[in-house]
Amino acid sequence: MDTVADGPQQDGGERPGTGEWLGVRPGLLTMRRLLLALWLGPVVATAAVLPALLGAPRWSLLGLLPAGIVCWAWWVLGRNWRSWRYLERADDLLIRRGILWRQLTVVPYGRMQLVEVTSGPLERRFGLSRLQLHTAAAATDAAIPGLDPAEAERLRDRLTELGEARSAGL
CATH class of the missing domain: 2.30.29 (PH-domain like)
Incomplete structure (x- = not known):
């Protein structure tokens, strides 16, 4: 939680108001990350496993792209949650x-x-x-x-x- 005082911020902008900024509950982050895993987990698994099952194991490396996107989205969700x-x-x-x-x-x-x-x-x-x-x-x-x-x-x-x-x- 941020305690805010009137006056300039480090980035040069003014902070409005005084008092304590309150954040949202950690359950919001958990819920959003669960939804991410439920929606994109099957895409990652399919991209990694399907080519190997079809006899082209090198194409399984394409599964790294969706896996990288999931990792990036996981990190972004955490930053977004902290910003509220x-x-x-x-x-x-x-x-x-x-x-x-x-x-x-x-x-x-x-x-x-x-x-x-x-x-x-x-x-x-x-x-x-x-x-x-x-x-x-x-x-x-x-x-x-x-x-x-x-x-x-x-x-x-x-x-x-x-x-x-x-x-x-x-």
């Missing part, structure tokens, strides 16, 4: 993510129209929930995947309460 952070401030919620294309989403509490918590079957298996924020502008909807269900519900209740309080003055 969120920070609650007095007037808004910040969501930070991305490796190459970093994205910082600022959701003012007064602009929120709907806050929902979802959890599919696989997410429930890993003890995860997803918080989805819908704002007045459809293009600025934001989500935080990989939350503990209790944390997602706490955030939903808090954000709904703050959203109602902030929009009441409009």
Whole structure:
């Protein structure tokens, strides 16, 4: 977890807000890596074994290409998981993510129209929930995947309460 203070970052950019950036649960990384293995594992096995079964063992070396892609994707998933952070401030919620294309989403509490918590079957298996924020502008909807269900519900209740309080003055 990152503790953030106002002021310049090492890369020269400004850090918004103060406080502690919170990350998502490790179960999100485990779930995504499991899906990677389930989808690409058979491709790697087929590319490595099928040529040998057909009498062309040298062609089995082509299985190294998909294996390399799986290794690279495994590493990228870890970096992507580490990039997900969120920070609650007095007037808004910040969501930070991305490796190459970093994205910082600022959701003012007064602009929120709907806050929902979802959890599919696989997410429930890993003890995860997803918080989805819908704002007045459809293009600025934001989500935080990989939350503990209790944390997602706490955030939903808090954000709904703050959203109602902030929009009441409009």
